[in-house]
Amino acid sequence: MTPDDFSQLLEEARDEPAFSNSDEGIGWMDANCATCIHEKPTRQGREDQGCPLILVTLMGKRPIQFLDGPRDEHGRYSRAGHYHCIEYRHEDDGPTDPQPIPDPPGQLTLVPRDGYTGVRMWLRPNPATFPATPANAP
Ligand code: SF4
Structure with missing residues (x-):
């Protein structure tokens, strides 16, 4: 995923706001995007990267990459755990694209990889940082 993918990401996003207000959105981004490699350029002053x-969330849509985070028996969630972004990757984890082990030279490939590559599911930033205090509690 790169900034150039914005149009496609916006088109495939759900037509609903990701957050109910800016406070909820900022709280989630503080807990998730603040250490993500995809937002590192912004932290370095390159906002256009x-x-x-x-940006999709700022356009009033919910990216399909945002899966619901953990909920309690009443459907409540913590601010940091509102969503699990499947594109999250810690900035110290290395390259953002999958790095498949290359086929050994001179060997036949048993099963071609084409059609079997896709979005990788990364771990949440740190489950310990998701407090039990729900953001949508009455
Ligand atoms: S990929 Fe997900 S966690 Fe990372 S900066 Fe973007 S929205 Fe935030």
Whole structure:
């Protein structure tokens, strides 16, 4: 995923706001995007190279990369755990694109990889940072 993917990400996004208000959105981004490699350029002053998913949320849509985070028995969630972004990757984790092990030279390929590559599911930033205090509690 790169900033150039914005148009496609916006088109495939759900037509609903990702957050109910800016406070909820900023709280989630503080807990997730603040250490994500996709937002690192913004932290370095290159805002035009920032994460396109954040831009999608600012356009009033919910990226399909945002899966619901953990909920309690009443459907409540913590601000940091509102969503699990499948594109999250810690800025110290290395390259953003999958790095498949190359086929050994001179060997036949048993099963071609084409058609089997796709979006990788990364771990949440740190489950310990998701407090039990729900953001939508009455
Ligand atoms: S990929 Fe997800 S977690 Fe990372 S900056 Fe973008 S929206 Fe935030």
